[in-house]
Amino acid sequence: MTDAGDPLVRVRDLRKYYVEGDSLLDRLLGRGSRSVKAVDGVSFDVRRGETLGVVGESGCGKSTTGETLLRLREATSGRVEFDGESVLDMDGDELTRFRRRAQIVFQDPFSSLDPRMTIGEILAEPLRIHGLPEDTGDGRSKSEYRRDRAKELLERVGLSANQVDRYPHEFSGGQRQRIGIARALALEPEFIVLDEPVSALDVSVQAQVLNLLDDLQEEYGLTYLFIAHDLSVVRHICDRVAVMYLGEIVELGPTDDLFDDPRHPYTRALLESVPRAKLSEQGRRVEALSGDVPSPRDPPSGCRFRTRCPLVIPPDDVDIDQRTYREVMDLRDRVESGDLNPDAVWDAVGDPGRADKPAFKRHLREELFDTDLDGENEDVVEKALDALAEGDGDRAAETLRERFESVCETTRPVLQERDHPAACHLYDQPVEPDAGRDEAEARAD
Amino acid sequence: MTDEILRVRGLSTRFFTEEGQVNAVEDVSFDVRNGEIYGIVGESGSGKSVTALSLIDLVDSPGRITAGEVWYRNADLAGEFRETRPEAVDGEFVDVRRLPEGVRRSLRGPAFSTVFQDPMSSLNPSLTVGEQIAEAVEVQRRARANPRRTRSRTQGYGLSNLIVDSVLPSRSYVSEESSERAVELLEQVGIPDPAERAEEYPHQFSGGMLQRAMIAQALAGEPDVLVADEPTTALDVTIQAQILTLLRDLQEREGMSVVMITHDLGVIARMCDRVGVMYAGEIVESGTLADVFENPVHPYTRGLLGSIPDLEDPAPRLQPIEGNVPSLLDSEMGDRCYFADRCPMAMEDCLTRIPEFAVSAGEPQGGVGSDLDGVDDAAGGGNGGAERGDDGTEHRARCVLAEREYDPERALPDGYFDPESAGPPRSADPERRREPEVNADD
Numbered sequence: 003m004t005d006a007g008d009p010l011v012r013v014r015d016l017r018k019y020y021v022e023g024d025s026l027l028d029r030l031l032g033r034g035s036r037s038v039k040a041v042d043g044v045s046f047d048v049r050r051g052e053t054l055g056v057v058g059e060s061g062c063g064k065s066t067t068g069e070t071l072l073r074l075r076e077a078t079s080g081r082v083e084f085d086g087e088s089v090l091d092m093d094g095d096e097l098t099r100f101r102r103r104a105q106i107v108f109q110d111p112f113s114s115l116d117p118r119m120t121i122g123e124i125l126a127e128p129l130r131i132h133g134l135p136e137d138t139g140d141g142r143s144k145s146e147y148r149r150d151r152a153k154e155l156l157e158r159v160g161l162s163a164n165q166v167d168r169y170p171h172e173f174s175g176g177q178r179q180r181i182g183i184a185r186a187l188a189l190e191p192e193f194i195v196l197d198e199p200v201s202a203l204d205v206s207v208q209a210q211v212l213n214l215l216d217d218l219q220e221e222y223g224l225t226y227l228f229i230a231h232d233l234s235v236v237r238h239i240c241d242r243v244a245v246m247y248l249g250e251i252v253e254l255g256p257t258d259d260l261f262d263d264p265r266h267p268y269t270r271a272l273l274e275s276v277p278r279a280k281l282s283e284q285g286r287r288v289e290a291l292s293g294d295v296p297s298p299r300d301p302p303s304g305c306r307f308r309t310r311c312p313l314v315i316p317p318d319d320v321d322i323d324q325r326t327y328r329e330v331m332d333l334r335d336r337v338e339s340g341d342l343n344p345d346a347v348w349d350a351v352g353d354p355g356r357a358d359k360p361a362f363k364r365h366l367r368e369e370l371f372d373t374d375l376d377g378e379n380e381d382v383v384e385k386a387l388d389a390l391a392e393g394d395g396d397r398a399a400e401t402l403r404e405r406f407e408s409v410c411e412t413t414r415p416v417l418q419e420r421d422h423p424a425a426c427h428l429y430d431q432p433v434e435p436d437a438g439r440d441e442a443e444a445r446a447d
Numbered sequence: 448m449t450d451e452i453l454r455v456r457g458l459s460t461r462f463f464t465e466e467g468q469v470n471a472v473e474d475v476s477f478d479v480r481n482g483e484i485y486g487i488v489g490e491s492g493s494g495k496s497v498t499a500l501s502l503i504d505l506v507d508s509p510g511r512i513t514a515g516e517v518w519y520r521n522a523d524l525a526g527e528f529r530e531t532r533p534e535a536v537d538g539e540f541v542d543v544r545r546l547p548e549g550v551r552r553s554l555r556g557p558a559f560s561t562v563f564q565d566p567m568s569s570l571n572p573s574l575t576v577g578e579q580i581a582e583a584v585e586v587q588r589r590a591r592a593n594p595r596r597t598r599s600r601t602q603g604y605g606l607s608n609l610i611v612d613s614v615l616p617s618r619s620y621v622s623e624e625s626s627e628r629a630v631e632l633l634e635q636v637g638i639p640d641p642a643e644r645a646e647e648y649p650h651q652f653s654g655g656m657l658q659r660a661m662i663a664q665a666l667a668g669e670p671d672v673l674v675a676d677e678p679t680t681a682l683d684v685t686i687q688a689q690i691l692t693l694l695r696d697l698q699e700r701e702g703m704s705v706v707m708i709t710h711d712l713g714v715i716a717r718m719c720d721r722v723g724v725m726y727a728g729e730i731v732e733s734g735t736l737a738d739v740f741e742n743p744v745h746p747y748t749r750g751l752l753g754s755i756p757d758l759e760d761p762a763p764r765l766q767p768i769e770g771n772v773p774s775l776l777d778s779e780m781g782d783r784c785y786f787a788d789r790c791p792m793a794m795e796d797c798l799t800r801i802p803e804f805a806v807s808a809g810e811p812q813g814g815v816g817s818d819l820d821g822v823d824d825a826a827g828g829g830n831g832g833a834e835r836g837d838d839g840t841e842h843r844a845r846c847v848l849a850e851r852e853y854d855p856e857r858a859l860p861d862g863y864f865d866p867e868s869a870g871p872p873r874s875a876d877p878e879r880r881r882e883p884e885v886n887a888d889d
């Protein structure tokens with residue numbers, strides 16, 4: 003694989019927002035519409051002949067990224083260049099040409115093939131749509147040519163030419179995925195977006211398809227964008243990997259570097275979480291990330307991972323144990339988001355009269371803190387709990403923020419200009435991270 | 448060996464469909480020990496999930512358990528039925544399948560409980576999470592007071608239940624005590640603000656939280672055996688890690704036994720003490736984690752392990768298993784080792800049905816026990832006390848290679864099983880040696 007290969011695809015600050023809450027029901031219920039930031043400013047190159055992996059959990063925006071850069075969805079903003087040309091500005095012939103050169107294979111081999119068409123028809127269709135061949139040159143009719151091409155493609159993906167008249171339902175999942183790949187190859191593309199191409203397959207069959215993808219890349223010099231959630235598969239097949247979280251790329255690097263020396267705390271947590279199919283895995287206790295991925299409707303300010311990050315950075319002048327700081331930040335999150343409902347706490351302590359403040363505070367401490375606070379940290383938390391007991395959530399939030407506000411929430415970290423960047427304040431960040439700062443401030447208003 | 452909680456013997460489950468008889472589970476035998484996590488791993492169509500359903504007696508029409516015993520250790524029940532149903536009792540064990548229907552049902556909850564891949568299959572969308580868990584608690588409470596009469600409304604939740612539930616207010620059904628216990632259970636499974644979350648409906652929960660709620664529901668009866676069928680498959684990897692940790696903690700704290708059913712060998716490796724590998728309805732290899740991961744004998748097990756990309760040490764090329772997941776249609780299965788058509792080491796010897804062999808510790812030896820004509824002798828005959836294997840080893844495989852070395856001389860020619868080639872007929876042999884089918888409901 004060409005390491006120093008020039009980029010075939012360049013993506014810059016690509017965004018895809020959806021407007022949600024725009025349905026009739028929403029309007030009847032008086033719900034305001036809001037945007038969901040599915041992809042929020044991603045930038046990367048895909049170099050000629052390489053496989054770039056995009057990995058992340060559901061809702062991180064990886065599939066939307068693939069579909070948006072192919073123009074299967076309209077981008078909100080940003081720039082995509084394919085072989086030097088701006089994809090988002092293409093129309094007419096230019097766009098048709100691009101669609102020949104860039105293809106996609108979807109995850110679900112069951113729904114992506116039309117059940118009423120034979121395999122031969124499915125494989126001939128892209129040629130037909132593009133009016134190919136212009137001239138067979140050998141006396142064959144165009145449809146004969148397409149049928150022969152379909153047979154050729156079938157053989158190439160490990161099926162048999164005499165299956166050309168069968169229907170999709172006659173094939174197993176793995177075979178259908180081979181057909182999906184054959185269809186993507188029909189127009190001899192240079193670039194293929196593989197969107198979870200093996201996720202629906204059993205491992206024994208998955209391995210066959212991965213080997214096939216490897217062979218095809220070698221044979222036709224293909225460039226792949228490989229979208230997946232399975233880190234083992236990504237490690238196996240990719241040359242470089244981008245890790246996404248909540249619409250952003252948080253780390254990007256050569257595969258071995260990224261897996262052997264993961265930098266972003268999220269990447270580390272992901273790798274830590276994967277169960278290895280090895281004896282040494284037995285009984286391994288994983289430091290699991292706590293909580294769920296926040297909603298992309300209202301992503302956290304600053305670093306989007308900060309609500310779960312075990313390494314969230316305390317202010318310089320606050321001396322606090324890392325785990326304790328995480329607990330304080332969780333308390334803050336719950337106070338600020340309104341998740342923490344004082345009524346429920348009073349109920350739980352069995353004092354609806356709200357007189358026994360010490361009991362109220364004890365209850366919260368027991369629920370929220372495994373570690374011990376001391377000194378100033380203890381005083382501030384105590385003050386905040388007092389405010390909560392008095393029913394003043396805003397003051398509690400303010401008290402806590404004053405002391406514990408982290409750079410991770412005020413400033414959005416960015417990817418550095420280097421081979422293996424990580425968008426995290428633990429790694430040197432540009433001195434003036436202007437964009438991030440502005441956004442954080444705007445949100446605080 | 449008396450520390451088992453469960454001894455499954457010769458379990459077979461068939462589905463009688465329009466296309467024909469599907470042999471989903473075929474003569475499956477395994478033990479689950481007290482306080483262990485027993486893993487069952489397999490790909491789609493391996494029969495692992497039907498095995499789970501069969502264990503807890505939840506196989507629905509057109510499926511039916513056609514043979515086998517599920518011996519459950521419960522001295523009280525054994526005492527109760529020793530006189531009236533001697534055939535259902537063996538020492539401290541009872542064969543759940545031979546107990547009266549009402550008793551069998553009353554065991555769901557306090558004896559066996561389940562967690563599925565999709566929480567919505569066991570949670571009712573129109574009741575709050577707290578109500579449903581409280582209800583499960585209530586059912587168990589009443590069951591203890593008045594055994595084998597009650598049944599949770601959320602078990603096998605269906606349309607009729609939905610109608611009933613929307614008509615009948617459910618709160619009246621649940622005591623204050625049960626509601627409190629529900630909140631406790633939610634707390635135990637790591638749901639923050641449990642009292643408040645108990646008031647919410649399932650759709651207000653995230654996937655991971657729903658899974659926790661379902662686990663809380665399953666724990667309501669303080670089960671001896673928790674059957675977890677792909678409990679983390681629908682979850683993202685970081686949430687999966689949370690749930691696996693939770694399951695392990697609960698298992699240790701409550702001293703439960705868990706049957707963990709999954710397609711993911713990584714989950715098996717992290718969680719399980721012993722494991723059975725399923726293929727085409729059979730357990731083809733079983734043993735300790737070390738047996739199966741370090742010394743796999745069955746070519747399918749080896750193939751599976753070779754198919755998984757290694758996260759830490761990627762190989763340049765994977766070693767897949769050729770071919771596809773097999774058909775389980777009785778008429779297409781053939782009277783041979785079911786893996787033979789994909790097996791790189793298939794020999795002439797493999798063209799008969801292969802029993803389960805104990806894997807010999809050292810070199811595979813020829814000769815001993817090489818009589819392949821016998822029916823499966825490992826499953827014991829109706830005796831729950833039967834020991835697995837005569838030589839004490841628990842590493843077993845349904846493969847001739849457990850007993851003898853691969854002999855290239857006897858290898859089947861390439862393409863032997865291709866439909867186009869002059870291979871053997873694949874249709875069923877009328878003389879197949881199968882155990883007679885027993886109507887499970889007799």
Ligand code: SF4
Nearest residue numbers: 305308311410426427
């Ligand atoms: S920027 Fe802060 S919160 Fe974000 S990953 Fe880095 S340390 Fe964690």
Ligand code: SF4
Nearest residue numbers: 784787790797846847
């Ligand atoms: S019995 Fe024969 S065909 Fe079956 S798995 Fe063993 S070696 Fe392969």
